Amino acid sequence: MKWSIKIGRFAGIDVYMHFTFLLLISWVALLHWRQSQSVAAAVAGVLFILMVFLCVVLHEYGHALTARRYGIQTRDIIARNVGPQIGGPVDHG
Ligand SMILES: [Zn+2]
Numbered sequence: 001m002k003w004s005i006k007i008g009r010f011a012g013i014d015v016y017m018h019f020t021f022l023l024l025i026s027w028v029a030l031l032h033w034r035q036s037q038s039v040a041a042a043v044a045g046v047l048f049i050l051m052v053f054l055c056v057v058l059h060e061y062g063h064a065l066t067a068r069r070y071g072i073q074t075r076d077i078i079a080r081n082v083g084p085q086i087g088g089p090v091d092h093g
Contacts, residue, residue: 004078013064015057018080025049053079 004016025046032038032045056079064074075087 013074014076016078020081024081
Protein backbone atom coordinates (compact mmCIF):
# COMPACT_ATOMS: atom_id res chain seq x y z
CA MET A 1 0.00 0.00 0.00
CA LYS A 2 1.43 3.34 -1.05
CA TRP A 3 1.99 5.86 1.76
CA SER A 4 0.89 3.33 4.38
CA ILE A 5 2.62 1.38 7.12
CA LYS A 6 1.49 -2.10 8.03
CA ILE A 7 0.20 -2.33 11.59
CA GLY A 8 -0.37 -6.06 11.53
CA ARG A 9 -2.34 -8.95 10.14
CA PHE A 10 -5.37 -10.22 12.03
CA ALA A 11 -7.82 -12.91 10.91
CA GLY A 12 -6.00 -13.05 7.58
CA ILE A 13 -6.55 -9.35 6.84
CA ASP A 14 -3.68 -6.85 6.66
CA VAL A 15 -4.23 -3.60 8.60
CA TYR A 16 -2.46 -0.45 7.40
CA MET A 17 -2.21 3.10 8.74
CA HIS A 18 -2.04 5.70 5.99
CA PHE A 19 0.48 8.56 6.17
CA THR A 20 -2.39 11.07 6.52
CA PHE A 21 -3.45 9.40 9.76
CA LEU A 22 0.06 9.98 11.12
CA LEU A 23 -0.37 13.66 10.22
CA LEU A 24 -3.61 13.71 12.23
CA ILE A 25 -1.85 12.18 15.24
CA SER A 26 0.96 14.74 14.99
CA TRP A 27 -1.53 17.59 14.69
CA VAL A 28 -3.48 16.40 17.77
CA ALA A 29 -0.26 16.09 19.78
CA LEU A 30 0.79 19.60 18.74
CA LEU A 31 -2.60 21.11 19.60
CA HIS A 32 -2.67 19.52 23.05
CA TRP A 33 0.89 20.54 23.77
CA ARG A 34 0.26 24.14 22.67
CA GLN A 35 -2.86 24.42 24.83
CA SER A 36 -1.37 23.01 28.01
CA GLN A 37 2.42 23.08 27.52
CA SER A 38 2.29 19.54 28.89
CA VAL A 39 3.73 16.38 27.40
CA ALA A 40 1.19 14.38 29.43
CA ALA A 41 -1.66 16.25 27.73
CA ALA A 42 -0.12 15.62 24.29
CA VAL A 43 0.25 11.91 25.07
CA ALA A 44 -3.34 11.78 26.35
CA GLY A 45 -4.55 13.39 23.12
CA VAL A 46 -2.61 10.91 21.01
CA LEU A 47 -3.89 7.97 23.08
CA PHE A 48 -7.44 9.21 22.58
CA ILE A 49 -6.95 9.33 18.79
CA LEU A 50 -5.39 5.85 18.85
CA MET A 51 -8.43 4.53 20.75
CA VAL A 52 -10.65 6.07 18.06
CA PHE A 53 -8.40 4.37 15.49
CA LEU A 54 -8.91 1.05 17.28
CA CYS A 55 -12.70 1.51 17.30
CA VAL A 56 -12.71 2.32 13.57
CA VAL A 57 -10.57 -0.74 12.77
CA LEU A 58 -12.86 -2.98 14.87
CA HIS A 59 -15.87 -1.53 13.05
CA GLU A 60 -14.26 -2.30 9.69
CA TYR A 61 -13.50 -5.83 10.88
CA GLY A 62 -17.22 -6.17 11.48
CA HIS A 63 -17.78 -5.43 7.79
CA ALA A 64 -14.91 -7.63 6.62
CA LEU A 65 -15.84 -10.66 8.73
CA THR A 66 -19.51 -10.37 7.79
CA ALA A 67 -18.48 -10.21 4.12
CA ARG A 68 -16.33 -13.32 4.64
CA ARG A 69 -19.38 -15.17 5.96
CA TYR A 70 -20.99 -14.50 2.57
CA GLY A 71 -17.94 -15.63 0.61
CA ILE A 72 -16.40 -12.19 -0.05
CA GLN A 73 -12.73 -12.01 0.94
CA THR A 74 -11.12 -8.81 2.23
CA ARG A 75 -7.51 -8.10 1.29
CA ASP A 76 -6.76 -5.26 3.73
CA ILE A 77 -8.04 -2.41 5.88
CA ILE A 78 -6.41 1.01 5.62
CA ALA A 79 -7.02 3.66 8.30
CA ARG A 80 -6.83 7.18 6.90
CA ASN A 81 -7.82 10.51 8.38
CA VAL A 82 -10.54 10.85 5.75
CA GLY A 83 -12.08 7.51 6.69
CA PRO A 84 -11.14 3.88 6.46
CA GLN A 85 -10.98 1.83 3.30
CA ILE A 86 -11.51 -1.89 2.91
CA GLY A 87 -9.67 -3.53 0.04
CA GLY A 88 -11.00 -6.61 -1.66
CA PRO A 89 -12.14 -8.97 -2.91
CA VAL A 90 -9.05 -11.14 -3.05
CA ASP A 91 -8.37 -12.83 -6.36
CA HIS A 92 -8.11 -16.53 -5.65
CA GLY A 93 -6.58 -17.21 -9.07
ZN1 LIG B 1 -19.44 0.80 8.57
